[in-house]
Amino acid sequence: MFSLKESEKAEENFIVPYNGHITKKHRQKLNGHKSFVLWFTGLPSSGKSTIAHKVELELYKRGIKTYVFDGDNIRTGLNKDLGFTEKERDENIRRIGEVIKLFIDAGLVVLTAFVSPLRKHREYVKSLLEDGEYIEIYVKCPAEKCAERDPKGHYEKAKLGIIKNFTGVDGPYEEPQSPDLVIETDKLSIDESVMAVLSFLKNKSLIP
């Protein structure tokens, strides 16, 4: 049974639900941690998804409530009606941003693994959220290195012109200008990359 200490009640009167409505603050209190998004951005095959899932595992071991968004659960569900025109890419990011906002409101730590090559898209998501809730992690790796490790052969197909507008080959990637963290995956191992994220979160007191 969860209950608040009397001192907490006195200190933080937001914790008394108004009209029966539980808020983000209540949920963060119940979970024992803040809620925010770790927005991993970078070229295809730079390691975003691998790192995000392994960071999630480490957070899970620490009792932190998490959720990972990537193409697998977004493009096959909520956004399965959307293609890849400019307008549809805008709408794809808009919906992702709105859903992340709901998850953060629900008290969860969200991790996303989208290439998200355009600065305007990343800034849009940030604008939807409160200060400090959007944490940008640039997973940096030269395109040639990404192409070498590409398990699906997308880079090869893009070079041959079979796939058009592929980020890193003939599609633009706008590097983050002031990311909260940069992970250089051509220099760090996966485990070192994960540790870098965890150290960052600890230093910022975002996790215990």
Place this chain on the structure above:
Amino acid sequence: MFSLKESEKAEENFIVPYNGHITKKHRQKLNGHKSFVLWFTGLPSSGKSTIAHKVELELYKRGIKTYVFDGDNIRTGLNKDLGFTEKERDENIRRIGEVIKLFIDAGLVVLTAFVSPLRKHREYVKSLLEDGEYIEIYVKCPAEKCAERDPKGHYEKAKLGIIKNFTGVDGPYEEPQSPDLVIETDKLSIDESVMAVLSFLKNKSLIP
């Protein structure tokens, strides 16, 4: 620090993350409860939202991780691009269903307070989820009673023809054929209604 008992590890090998991927089962384990949706359906002003929020408060007190969806957080965010044509109502429900699926995957107990007058819409949401994850609660109340307590005067405006296609006046409401629970809010108080939901959840072993 969260960790599994050795006996649990032996018993349930799904709990060993595959390739670093945390699943719904892991999250339910961490939260200490199952995840599902309590889908409240009923006429406008039947009491859906009031009951859903008060049930959430009671679940919160018991340490259960919850989230409430209603027009306030859906129509102003994720679905703010949608109007009220038949096609847009379909899309509204489709997206709500997909987002609920993600929340259930994240291990949360979701409560929704939408009129959701059409059977096909409710069945669609159910079809997206796994067996037992969709729990339909019919908040039943005669339209005349709902009109009396309507704080926004919508029933009055609908009767005067100012609002068209208003459920309970000139818009259809298809009653649930086999709801998991019926709450008659013209007979029960709010507190009694909330208790009925909690008793149901306890009886089904969905909450401790």
